[in-house]
Amino acid sequence: MRIFSFSCLLFTVCSFAFCSKKANLNSEGTEVKIQESLSQYKIFASIKNEGLVPIPNGFRYDLNTALFSDYATKDRVIFLPDGTNMEYDSEKEFKFPIGSIISKTFSLPANFSTSSGQSGKRIETRLLIHQPKGWFAVSYVWNEDNTEAFISYAGESIPVTFQNEKGEKDSFFYTVPSRNQCASCHQAYEGRTQTIVPIGIKARHLNKTYSFEGSTENQLKLMETKGLLVGLPMFGVPKVANAFDPKETIEDRARAYLDINCAHCHQTRAAGGINSKLILSYDETDRSHFGVCKTPGSAGKGGGGLRYDVVPGHPEDSILHYRMATKDPGAMMPQIGRALVHKEGVQLIYDWIREMPSQDCP
Amino acid sequence: MAKINRLVLVVLVVFLLPLFYLGFLYISRQEKRTNPVFPSQFVDSETYCQGKEQKRYAFTPGDTQKLQTKLNSLEECTTIELSAGKFIFNNSLSISGTNGIVLRGAGKKKTTIQFVNAGNVNGVDIEASHNFTIRDLQILDSPKNGLEIRLSENILIDSIEVTWSARFGEDKKKNGAYGVYPVNVVNVLLQNTDTSYASDAGLYVGQCINALVRNNRAEHNVMGLEIENTVNADVYDNIVTNNTGGFLAYDLNKNTIVSRNIRVHRNQIFGNNNPNFASTGIVKTVPAGVGMVLTSIRDIEIFDNTFGDNNTADIGIMNGLVSETPNFSEWPMNNWRAHNIYLHDNIFQDGSGKAVDNGQTDEKSRPLGLLVKLVADALNEFQVSQGKAAEPVPNIVYDGVEPGFTILVMTTWFGNQAGNANHICLKNNNKGKIQPSLLDLNLPALLNNSEDPTKDSIKNAVTRGETKIYRASDSPSYGGSPEAGFDCEGFQFEGLPVQFPKS
Numbered sequence: 099m100r101i102f103s104f105s106c107l108l109f110t111v112c113s114f115a116f117c118s119k120k121a122n123l124n125s126e127g128t129e130v131k132i133q134e135s136l137s138q139y140k141i142f143a144s145i146k147n148e149g150l151v152p153i154p155n156g157f158r159y160d161l162n163t164a165l166f167s168d169y170a171t172k173d174r175v176i177f178l179p180d181g182t183n184m185e186y187d188s189e190k191e192f193k194f195p196i197g198s199i200i201s202k203t204f205s206l207p208a209n210f211s212t213s214s215g216q217s218g219k220r221i222e223t224r225l226l227i228h229q230p231k232g233w234f235a236v237s238y239v240w241n242e243d244n245t246e247a248f249i250s251y252a253g254e255s256i257p258v259t260f261q262n263e264k265g266e267k268d269s270f271f272y273t274v275p276s277r278n279q280c281a282s283c284h285q286a287y288e289g290r291t292q293t294i295v296p297i298g299i300k301a302r303h304l305n306k307t308y309s310f311e312g313s314t315e316n317q318l319k320l321m322e323t324k325g326l327l328v329g330l331p332m333f334g335v336p337k338v339a340n341a342f343d344p345k346e347t348i349e350d351r352a353r354a355y356l357d358i359n360c361a362h363c364h365q366t367r368a369a370g371g372i373n374s375k376l377i378l379s380y381d382e383t384d385r386s387h388f389g390v391c392k393t394p395g396s397a398g399k400g401g402g403g404l405r406y407d408v409v410p411g412h413p414e415d416s417i418l419h420y421r422m423a424t425k426d427p428g429a430m431m432p433q434i435g436r437a438l439v440h441k442e443g444v445q446l447i448y449d450w451i452r453e454m455p456s457q458d459c460p
Numbered sequence: 461m462a463k464i465n466r467l468v469l470v471v472l473v474v475f476l477l478p479l480f481y482l483g484f485l486y487i488s489r490q491e492k493r494t495n496p497v498f499p500s501q502f503v504d505s506e507t508y509c510q511g512k513e514q515k516r517y518a519f520t521p522g523d524t525q526k527l528q529t530k531l532n533s534l535e536e537c538t539t540i541e542l543s544a545g546k547f548i549f550n551n552s553l554s555i556s557g558t559n560g561i562v563l564r565g566a567g568k569k570k571t572t573i574q575f576v577n578a579g580n581v582n583g584v585d586i587e588a589s590h591n592f593t594i595r596d597l598q599i600l601d602s603p604k605n606g607l608e609i610r611l612s613e614n615i616l617i618d619s620i621e622v623t624w625s626a627r628f629g630e631d632k633k634k635n636g637a638y639g640v641y642p643v644n645v646v647n648v649l650l651q652n653t654d655t656s657y658a659s660d661a662g663l664y665v666g667q668c669i670n671a672l673v674r675n676n677r678a679e680h681n682v683m684g685l686e687i688e689n690t691v692n693a694d695v696y697d698n699i700v701t702n703n704t705g706g707f708l709a710y711d712l713n714k715n716t717i718v719s720r721n722i723r724v725h726r727n728q729i730f731g732n733n734n735p736n737f738a739s740t741g742i743v744k745t746v747p748a749g750v751g752m753v754l755t756s757i758r759d760i761e762i763f764d765n766t767f768g769d770n771n772t773a774d775i776g777i778m779n780g781l782v783s784e785t786p787n788f789s790e791w792p793m794n795n796w797r798a799h800n801i802y803l804h805d806n807i808f809q810d811g812s813g814k815a816v817d818n819g820q821t822d823e824k825s826r827p828l829g830l831l832v833k834l835v836a837d838a839l840n841e842f843q844v845s846q847g848k849a850a851e852p853v854p855n856i857v858y859d860g861v862e863p864g865f866t867i868l869v870m871t872t873w874f875g876n877q878a879g880n881a882n883h884i885c886l887k888n889n890n891k892g893k894i895q896p897s898l899l900d901l902n903l904p905a906l907l908n909n910s911e912d913p914t915k916d917s918i919k920n921a922v923t924r925g926e927t928k929i930y931r932a933s934d935s936p937s938y939g940g941s942p943e944a945g946f947d948c949e950g951f952q953f954e955g956l957p958v959q960f961p962k963s
Contacts, residue, residue: 252528255550255579273579277532278554282587290611290646292557292588369587369610373643373667375714386714386790393713393784401740427580427603428637428659429740437579460787 130197130227136238136247139225141177141199147244150203150220155180157326158310159317161303163341163354166440168258168272170204170221174298177201178326184299186318186329188336189381191296198228200296206272210260212242220244221256222274226284226296233294235280252276270437279434286367297362302380305337338380341446352450353380355443359432376407389418391459400429411456413448422447501959502647502670503614508591509537509560521545527553534558542597544570552581559590565597568621568654574600582608583622583636586615595619601626605641606655612645619652627657627680633739635659639681643667649960651675660743661686662703665693667717672960673698682738683708683746684729689717692956696726705743705750706732706770709757711795713784718795720759723953724752730809731769733818736826742783747772747817747829754798756780761802761953766892767855768809772816772829774855774896777801777884782828782859782903798860799882802951807892813853831913832857835901838915838922839929854929855896858884859903885948895932902926 133139144151152158156175164172178184182195194200203223211217220240227234238247239254253276262268286295298304301318308317318335321327338354339346346354356364357380363370364378371377374394377387386392389407394400394417402420409415421431423444430436518541519527530540531553537560544566553573555561563584565571575583583602586592586609595618599606606622609615622639626632639655639662642648647670654677655662662681665671666688673695678684684700686708687693700706706729711719729751738744746753749771754760755778767774780796781788788796816836817829832853840850860882889896905926908917921927 251532252525253532253551271577271579273551276528276551276554278556278585278587279552281556282554285588287588287611290588290590290613290644292611294557369644372611375716391785391790403740403744427578428634430580433580460785460790 128197129229130199130234132227132234132236132249134249136223139199141175141201145246152177152201156201157321157324159304159321160306160309161298161358162306162338163303163358165297165358166436166443167204168270168436168438169207169210169440170272171207173203173205175201176299176326183326183328184321186301186327186331188301188331188334191299192301192327194228194296194299196228196230200226200299206258207260210258212259213257214242216242216244220247221272222250223247224275224280226294233284233296235284235294236277237274237280239274250274250276253279273434273437275434282369282434283362283432285362285369287369287372288367298358302336302338303358305335306340336380342442348446348450348453352446355446356380359443363432389416390454391457400431402429406459408451408454409457409459410454411452413451416451419444419447419451500957502649502961503591504616504649504961505537505560505562505591505593505614508614512537512560514539516541518543519547521547524549531555534561536560538562539564542566542571542573546572546574548574548576550576550578552578552583552585554585554587555589555592556587557589559592561589561591562593562595563597564593564595567596568598568619571597572600573597575602578603580604582606582641584608586610586612588612590614592616593618597621598623600624602636604636605638606636606658607640608638609642609645609648612642613647615642615645615648617642617648617650617653621654621656622658622662623655624657632657633659633737637741638662638664639678640664641666642671646670647958647960648672651963653677654679656680658682659738660741661708663698664688665690667715668693669717670956670958671695672956674963678703678706680734682736683743684732685727686710687719687722688712689715690719691717691721692954693719693722694956695722695724698727700727700729701731702734703732704734704736704738704748705746705753706730707752708743708746709752709754709760710742711756711780711793713756713780713791713796714793716793718793719757721954722757722760724760724762725764727765729765729767729770729774733769733771735818735820745783745826745828747821747826747832749773749812749815749818750776751812752776753778754801755783756796757798758795758800760800761804761951763803763805764807766807766809767812767896768892769811771812771814771818772832773853773857773899774808774812775803775857776828777856777858777860778828779860797882799884800951801883802885802887802948803856804885804887804889804948805891806889806896808855808889808894808896810893812855816853831901831906832899834913834915834918835899835906835922835927838919839899839927841919842922851897851929854899855894856886856898857901858898859901860884885951887948890932897932898930900928900930 137145143153152175156177158175177199179197185193205220208218212219223238237250239250240247254274256272258272259269281294284294286293304317306317308315308320318330322330339350341351341355356378360378364376365371376389382388392407400421401417404417407417413419424430515538520543524547536558539562542565582605583599584607588611590613593616598621601624624635635657637660639658641664644667648668650673652675656679658681661683662678664686668690671693674697677699679702682704684703684706688710733749735748751767751770751774753776777798779798816833821830821833823830836853905921906913906918
């Protein structure tokens with residue numbers, strides 16, 4: 099028994115060392131070569147149809163509340179160069195060493211299929227690669243057999259069919275974003291200088307129980323234990339709610355939902371917030387910045403004939419709700435990243451506005 | 461010791477505290493202004509790329525996929541040349557975070573970028589890309605805005621056309637909102653460009669610093685040309701006709717950029733009488749037949765323009781309380797007033813004011829049009845009862861919120877004279893066929909403590925002389941004289957702090 103577990107340990111250590119040497123995870127500070135196909139990065143031990151398995155030093159993670167992308171399921175992995183770690187930040191994205199890769203693989207839900215009839219198929223893997231010049235964002239689109247994904251600078255529009263709530267066959271175009279479109283969500287501004295930043299890698303989104311490999315530990319704690327994260331304080335780590343956990347308050351759930359889905363743009367350092375002055379960050383306390391009785395910026399067609407972003411007690415009179423619930427190209431929010439309406443999300447915002455103490459806007 | 465303490469206390473209470481309070485009052489009443497730092501000159505892509513490695517790629521309509529890939533892997537100082545012909549795209553042409561890019565076609569009537577099944581995107585979409593040039597091409601059928609440029613510096617838009625192929629009925633309501641839409645841009649030169657059939661504004665400049673807008677043509681849009689929350693704008697030699705409304709200068713409430721230093725001259729603003737086809741937004745409230753609207757805007761000089769044949773009125777000067785929240789405390793930038801407006805040496809042809817909203821006023825979607833019509837009708841009824849002839853709506857309709865209204869009393873506390881506290885100066889506008897007249901609405905009187913004006917409340921206000929027409933013969937009482945509260949000569953356009961190339 100002892101011999102067995104020792105050899106097991108030995109094997110694990112070896113495989114760690116072996117794989118990370120083989121992987122295209124350069125040492126800290128050097129540029130990662132942009133590859134034509136996903137397998138060339140060697141960040142996945144297997145990319146076969148049956149399993150997308152990260153190499154052992156890839157860390158799979160998830161978020162309290164995830165961003166909605168046409169009901170796609172997402173598999174998220176962080177890869178840090180050997181012996182390096184992320185630096186904790188209480189509000190902004192963590193600081194990553196050069197050479198880090200964040201991967202997110204999008205798969206269709208089981209009842210959605212592509213033109214070949216495959217259900218639950220992998221559709222794209224988005225990579226954020228931390229280069230010496232900053233984050234580089236690019237998507238890889240999977241082939242029909244789920245055996246390889248190829249680089250797509252320009253993005254793609256992929257026809258997808260599914261059964262709608264009435265049981266009818268319905269279809270939409272799933273949009274793989276172009277590189278430039280990546281920057282329209284993954285952005286932060288200093289003046290008019292744009293930098294590309296990760297969205298989900300923030301303390302408040304990651305602060306939850308780790309759900310992989312049967313662990314019951316806190317995800318951030320586990321990152322710290324594994325040496326992936328430094329600077330994690332003992333107390334006071336912010337946390338947003340799980341937007342779809344009925345045990346949480348409606349306020350916390352709605353704010354969490356808006357934070358991950360909208361606030362990467364609707365914040366003071368990004369285009370949506372700068373132009374419209376609608377700030378949807380979880381920590382925004384000014385209710386008027388948050389849309390309450392606020393007339394929109396140049397919403398143009400987006401206003402849906404309504405006057406205010408949020409009319410407390412009246413979701414049907416609120417532009418925020420309207421723009422989430424519509425599929426009208428000129429009006430829908432978010433501007434890219436969805437072709438379908440997130441029914442559960444729209445319902446949540448509807449309930450949240452309806453339950454606010456009713457108020458007439460001037 | 462105790463005595464000194466008491467003395468200090470007395471000095472503090474009697475002198476210093478009131479002084480602080482006055483200081484606080486004074487500062488809090490100052491208009492909040494942005495003081496941006498801007499580059500001292502306009503650096504177009506050519507100048508920016510001098511001495512740098514430059515790349516050039518040419519594409520034909522068959523290469524759309526290759527072109528998209530190139531646009532998404534651009535290096536700075538790259539020129540993209542599109543041949544003559546029609547390029548069809550199902551996603552926007554976007555450029556993000558790369559400087560010194562030139563996108564050029566073979567001519568605005570030769571190279572077309574058309575969007576088919578393109579989702580909810582802008583046609584050409586530029587973000588954080590400085591020293592960008594777009595020229596000599598046509599943008600057709602954008603789902604949203606034709607050309608949108610955000611958060612960039614030194615942008616040259618030259619000789620492009622933005623239009624939509626849906627031109628009738630319900631179809632055109634689905635057209636994209638804006639033709640050209642630079643927003644949050646420092647230094648933008650927009651010239652020789654035509655826009656038509658936009659369901660909001662054809663040419664729009666918003667939240668920009670230093671904008672030169674010249675030699676453009678806006679036709680068949682809901683609003684032709686719009687300047688919004690912009691500091692330093694020179695707008696001249698544009699032709700604005702056949703829109704619902706011609707020119708709009710407007711400040712959004714709560715925007716941190718408060719407009720100032722705007723000059724509008726040598727533009728032709730006539731015959732903007734097309735029915736409103738906006739689906740939403742503030743422009744949906746514009747009655748057909750309006751030449752120019754100045755709403756919650758200031759520091760604007762309007763001269764040498766030609767007005768005429770605008771069915772509702774040539775110019776509307778409105779405070780922001782009519783279009784956004786009428787609650788004064790909700791205007792943190794104190795930018796609700798339309799003030800410091802110097803309107804001189806313009807040419808007023810005739811034919812304007814003959815049919816408010818083309819005679820199809822709509823209380824629900826365009827209430828201001830109805831109000832103007834009712835007031836004009838009441839005034840004419842009063843005129844006729846006095847044995848005088850009925851007249852068209854005066855060329856200029858003005859609602860400044862009258863002296864006597866609580867808000868104005870507050871803002872006049874530091875010395876603006878009652879009577880023309882908003883500093884409106886009209887001078888020498890007698891070069892055309894007619895000398896313009898001004899209708900001064902007195903909203904508080906028209907409303908007469910009710911929420912909406914009624915025919916009676918309007919009639920009473922008119923009869924009491926609380927809403928009246930000023931004609932050129934009434935001068936100087938409608939501006940131009942120092943005693944009316946506005947020293948026209950004191951108005952000075954500070955000028956654009958950057959050198960734009962000569963046209």
